Amino acid sequence: MRSYFLSVLEKIHAEYAEIRYEEVIFTHLHFVGKELESIETSVEKGGNVRVKGKAGWSFISFNKIDNLSSYLTEAIKKASLPRGDPVKLAPVLPQVKTVAATFKKDPRKITLEEKYYLCSRYNRILLSAPEIQTSDLKYTDSHIMKYFANSEGAYIQQERFHIALGMTSVARRGDNIQSAHEGVGGVGGYELVENQEEKAERAAKRASELLDAEPLTGGKYTVVIDPKLSGVFAHEAFGHLSEADFVYENEKLLEIMRIGRRFGSEILNIIDDPTIPGEGGSYLYDDEGVPSRKTYLIREGKLAGRLHSRETAAKMGENPTGNARAISYEYPPIVRMSNTYIAPGEKSKEEIISEVKDGIYACGFRGGQTNLEMFTFAPEEGYKIKNGKLTTKIRDFNLTGNIFTILSKIDAVGNDLILFTGPGGCGKNGQSPLPVSTGGPHIRIKNLLVGGK
């Protein structure tokens, strides 16, 4: 592949051009209730060329690689259309690297039959608690070969396995329908989805118990959130705003997002780190061939950095961080998070809850969204806290806040960091789902707006 890509790139005249190509073989199993809805092994191959003109980009994706040269010629022509401020790229040493997959058990060596039996065993557990109406279990393993070359001489070949297992139990009593979810997976082998019986049991038990939970009255509460939810909080409440493509050409927003601005107290640190092995958003080189690295977004309460592509880094005069990612060959790389988390603090979960007189303990997550000023994040379930003790179980409420003020309302950070991933992931500019991990310790937020009955 290397000699082919480099020979094609040698013949053209462009300020900057790159070629990406991917070969993906995946196996997917989907159980709903007692039935296996679908089971398939499929193969997808495709690539793209991306060319930078003076003031913008052109991008062409394809399945037939034989036409590579003509796609490049076409892309060079289209790249001259944008006019205006020049687009520059932050310098990066061109890498020539071959990265092999890291795993313990190669999913390709596990038979379809074995995968079927593992999933049906988990599925039976998902259906085993009282009043469970149905389940939803999705298993996917992918073997991914990614090739990258650019006109600066870089050539990076990365092999990886990505595996994900999502398990949901749905309980029903009359019109009351409740669900609970557990997910596992990441960059690695079959070992990541083995021995998950306990998680399946937990999903079933939680869904069943949620039938007895009470809806919550909306209003402002002191809220303690668990590690699952604090991960979504890090991702939605701050991660997206740290993506430099939102600010790099917007002076007004940049004034608001100046480095060093205080957002929270000194106990707060938020980090994005693709170099942690085995997580959903782990990688060594991003889709522009930039080595990945750990980036502090918030350090001791102050804005410390942001996530960059080569273009946003050049424009802002900051260092590239290796956060340009594409969900597949069909899309150009854009600035994305990887594994985003709140760093652990000192307090135990018990301490954090025991100090609350009247509040809410919110756990698990169904999702989150932001418009860069406000954000929402939805827990799966929760409990009322009275005089430091968990009391009534609650359901169907949603948390919301203003990104610029919320971090200053965090008054306790726990010592129990956990990272989570699974099927699904993050969505941005039509690219969804991108595998990421999110996580954090228990944290406590004062005066948080909660939507409820």
Added chain:
Amino acid sequence: MEKIMEMALREAEGVEIYQEEFENTTVSFESNRLKSVESSFGQGIGLRVIKNGKIGFSSATNNEDLDLLVKSALEAASFGQHAYFKFPGKSHIPEVKCFDPSILSISVEEMVKEGEEAIKLILKEFPDFRCEAELNKTITKTSIINSSGLRFSYNKSLYSFSVYTFLAQEGNFLGVEEEESSCQHQKWSNLLAKRVIDKIKFAQKKADIQTGTYPVIFTPKAMPLLLSSLKMGINGKLVQKKISPLSSKLGQKITSQLISIFDDATFPYASASSPIDGEGIPSRKNPIVEKGILNSFIYDLQTAGLMKTETTANAARDYDTPPSPSTTNLIIKPGDVSLEEMIKDTEEGLIVDQVIGAGQSNMLMGEFSVNLDLGFKIKKGKVVGRVKDIMATGNVYDLLNSTIAVGREAKFVESIYTPPIYFAKINISG
């Protein structure tokens, strides 16, 4: 395709091959100017087999992998679900308008010009704002053949234009999003710019609202928040799994009698229109809710077979996914009240236009709890300003049951055709 059919038929008793080839071009504007031009040339094949009475599926993008495609589909069939259907044979397929050949000849330069026009109009009124815009044209050729003798292919075109206009001010971010899409090429620059400008104007003033219960008007753009739960409720698959709250409500009243809803894949030039569904069943117009009464669920062949009923031609798929029931164009029958009349009628209430947090609540039950990204306060029959930092909470079925009026002017929001709708109450906390 015939070669794959031959290979698969050596071992399978039923075979279906679904192929898509597509070309699309997108021009993207960032920070008020053209930033990138993107194209894609894609193709893929999905193979579904029935072997020993059981279903298998696989997909591939490239011809060199056809052996693997056939082998994988047959292997999957040994674990697959028992088939409760036979592949359909030839039948009369209606002519559905979903291809506009003029889209083929629209140049990148013309698309750029349309984008520039809209941005220019918006910046003339509001020079501080930043505009992003995206125009896309797509041509898809879909072919389906099966072992019962069906051979059909059709072309479809799609043209879409979206604009996002944004201003970041400390404590007061404002973003307005507007879009149009159709199988036909239309010039939307003026229309989109006007909608964005009108909404920014309304949002200039801020208004306060106290925690409480208020009447509410959902604009067409906000209606998908409510309809996504209903779409799940009428989905035959969720009915079959007994987790639809509507599963036992056929023939019963589920909304106000002011509401009538159709699923219609034959609607001329609508974005989800096509002559056949993903299994080659001729498209049709299905009444879903008639004057508040639930008339029908939606099915594909397998789900209908399991439920001992007929498919409603609602198998949705791409080449790389097996068919599953989904709505096509969901059409809400317009009423006879104008938006202005609804506003005039409101003593104190809200207009909901954009939300954050849709799809994260207990959607099966119809619950929603969202932050108002763009919402307006109505006082004494007039729009008095933007409300923000508040949560709107409710239940879709309660809302639809409390309908006061259905609007006259409907529009497509992606594949949902809906007017604004005026409901008696929504919970607001702030």
